[in-house]
Amino acid sequence: MSNILEAQHVVKRYAEHTALNGVSIEVPKGSIFGLLGPNGAGKTSLIRIINQITAPDEGQIILNGERLQPKHIEDIGYLPEERGLYKKMKVGEQLLYLAQLKGMKKAEALEKLKRWFIKFDIKDWWDKNVEDLSKGMQQKTQFIATIVHEPKLIILDEPFSGFDPINANLLKDEILELKERGTTIIFSTHRMESVEELCDNIALINKSKVVLHGGKKEVKNRFKDNSYTIQFTGDLPNENGIFEVLNRQQLEDGLLQAHIRNTQEVPVNQLISNLIQHVELKSFNENIPSFNEIFIKVVGGEANDLL
């Protein structure tokens, strides 16, 4: 799979600090890419550079194999974290304006917008003033503005912030549908559950640097600690040279549950055959770390280093 976007050694300095310090990421075509990191890590700086709002001091951005140029504006749809609309303008007129600024012809934009209005069942909003819309309605309008020109790459900065659960679900479905159609989506977020659910690849930025980068599975594998959760009956020793028990507990129906670690990193089959010498196994699961845990481990660990 080729990359739609590559950032190569991007550096961005402001007067008092360096926002990006040699950041490189690769975003595969057709994937959903999570850009993670604590506040102030440099996510928005990177997104602004990709959107050509600012230029990098060093390094470069490659979009579809070409150096980033003004014409690429039309290939990108951007929903910023700080998002708004002209309050005194009518919804339809405003969307038409924004679509045309993204390089669409008026007739084409009108047709596409109508389709979205039917899809979201908001036909009667066309002539409403934006200031008369509820927040949720404005969010839908903003989302349409982001994608109406059918960009190849969509960048959503904290897309779920401020969304109620219904709109958040709608957004999630739309993101997945866009992916189906081959669109690449980059989104930055704090909400790790949405990363878990949606992302194929991630990059974690902390203190202006990429500290973690790769496919979801690969990253998770890197953070596996060779621990397993088992349910069983019988007598389990605390350790035996192959595994150790981290903790154990009694379950309701006479079952026992334990977290164990594969201390010698033996193949799983060997671990299981060792276990069944002692107990009768009812279930056996590898503990895969959640992104939440990984995030806290990576970012929080560094924070602890500072203390």
Added chain:
Amino acid sequence: MNKILLIIQREYLTRVRKKSFWIASILVPFLIAGVYAIPIYLAINSNDTKIIEIVDESGLFKDKIKSEEDITYRFINKPFEEAKKGLLNSDADILVNIPKDILSNSDGVKMVGKKSIGFGTQHDIEGAIQAELRNIKLKNANIDLKVLEDNKVKVSSDTFTLQEDGKEQSSSSTGAMILAGIFGFVLYMSAFLYGSQVMNGVIEEKSNRIIEVMISSVRPFQLMMGKIIGVGLVGITQFLLWGILTFTASTATTALMSGKIEEKAQTMQKTGANKEEVEKFKSEFKSKNPLAGISQTVENISLAKLIICFFLFYIGGYLIYSSLFAAVGSAVENSTEAQQFLLPVTIPILVSFFLGQAIIQEPDSNLAFWASMFPLTSPIDMMVRLPFGVPNWQIALSFFLLVLGFMGTTWLAGKIYRVGILMYGKKPSWKEITKWVFYKG
């Protein structure tokens, strides 16, 4: 390029569609026409002639005080007290008592009115008595009135400008002054009016948070220039509307007024006023009409030149100031915060306006020359000078400097704008804003 047109279109249409735009466009010309028509209208329509009864105890004034246009004097031979009783039943409005000893006691005049006596009427009656009293006193001192009349000389002059070909051209300095005043004021007002519209537009985009969506589609400079040009076109539209409507309204009022003046002149003739008096009355109104002087000036300078220069200097000045207003708007989050940064923008506008007032007095002074060259003051001050006649090379030089000036300010404003629009939170300091200018990309 297409995008900047879209922005201009939006900025223009959203403003021109507003009710307030049309209210201002229509109301202002009618106010101007009204200001100009009302005094004339009132003068013509002061039909309520006052009747003044005079009890002249001194016997000196009988038939010497002549009735005027709107005051009729009537001498009655009754004691004052009796006349006072009769006043309520007579058609007279005011009763005046001139005491016996008026020659030695000129403060002794008494007036009684049915209603309270207006200041103007009181002044007229006092004047009439005073003038006559003066004549009597002069006569008593053996000074011949005729000699005195002959000594009343009035000097009036016509001013001319010497042309290069040696011909004299009549120059109406009153007309030029009025025109200069109008130019100065209009440009001064528009710098504030449209400049602050640009600023508020920028603040609106920033506080709405639509700015980031916008600049992911267009370059910040395009957005800024689109807004500036859009609002500028709104200004030009408004000027054209004002111009056309003011012209129509004042032509209509002039026509209406001259009809009324004719009418009045005719009734004057019928009531026995002589020709001279009628002519005097007519010319009085002509002199009250400022359009006459202005049209003389316009003829001298050429209307086309005035209009072209007005739009060139309006556009140049507008671009200079509105780009600075845009830069201020980008640095702040609401218009209250903007006040602090507006000072360096408003001071040159105020200064050029005040310089303009000095320039009207001395349009060819050194001060006038330099003020009409310096790009921050030239838009207003060159236009103030123009009606008095300015050599073409000076106009060209001033405009060239103005172009350099607005290229400089838009460049500077673009640099500040680009960074400012993305800054939220703390209000920036002057030092920070200066740093923004040097940020890369």
